[in-house]
Amino acid sequence: MFKLNFSTLFFIVLSMIYRSIKQIQFAEMIDMGGFPVRQPMPTKQLDRIDPFLLLHHHTGFIANDTHPREVGVSPHPHRGFSPVTFVFKGDIHHRDSRGNSAVVKAGGVQWMDAGMGIVHSERPSVSFAKKGGQQEIVQLWINTPHAHKMDQPNYQALDEVTFPIISLPEEKGKLAVVAGKYGALQGPAKSKLDVLILRGDVLPGATYTIHIPAKYNTIIYILNGSLTINENEHIAGLRLIQFNNDADNIHFSTNQKTQFLVLGGLPLNEPIESYGPFVMTSQTEIMQALRDYQMGKMGVLIEEW
DSSP: OOOOOHHHHHHHHHHTOBOOEEEEEEOEEEEETTEEEEEEESOSSOOOBTTEEEEEEEEEEEOTTOOGGGSSEEEEEEBSEEEEEEEEESEEEEEETTSOEEEEETTOEEEEEOTTOEEEEEEOOHHHHHHOEEEEEEEEEEEOOGGGTTSOOEEEEEOGGGSOEEEOGGGOEEEEEEESEETTEEOSBOOSSOEEEEEEEEOTTOEEEEEOOTTSEEEEEEEESEEEETTTEEEESSEEEEEOSSOSEEEEEOSSOEEEEEEEEOOOOOOOEEETTEEESSHHHHHHHHHHHHTTTTOOOOOOO
16 A cells, blocks of 8 residues: 655645735726727736736737738837737737847747847738738736846747647647746747746646746736636636745636736846836936937837838
């Protein structure tokens, strides 16, 4: 007869302790300069979750025979953080003042470290704008450590096929490892800080326990469907879940098709000063960013069609 010793039993019990939920935030609709997005963070109730600064969720329909210049986001600057865009439907054509140009299709991710400054635009591709269709993206802003805020900018266009996959039991879906290390799997996105980012696409009946070190601040954002967290908290889509740092495991299950993002990051615990598209550590640095942009030091982007 197999017998459990005390240490084995203690480990099993410990492994079943789940992170508790700190708060749940609904993604309210806002108008971002004529571009409608849902924004669960920041809000009056939830400013930011270090190192994550902002999350926008956009869905829209592009009519066929639309010119790309008529939709999307026109050239604008960034400094001091990483805007990361997850493409769920449609595509995104990124162009920037450093000469990068790439189209990221559904399932892919574009990761940009703005560093000392860059000007970029995000439009649908010419081919997608011509045929039209549904577009859905999530953009996440991740802070950059102060020591790297003035590094040279870096852009990564990551296709869906580059992400290592965690297959769920009974073929009930998958978790794609976008950034960071999960067990033996390493996400392809290169980051300036310690993060773990997973994209979940699961089917009814899916169940899994995600292991994230308690020292990571952790969020789950549910785009659609719903999740039951830790076997007792049923949470519908369009909601951001913030967890306490009190355990290493988060258990989820679902009874419907669901898409979500898992965002874990080691907090920087550094001061933050932000103004529009610039995120620095002091007002002096913000003023310098404004001057540098006005003087053209972040480069110029002229879109050509």
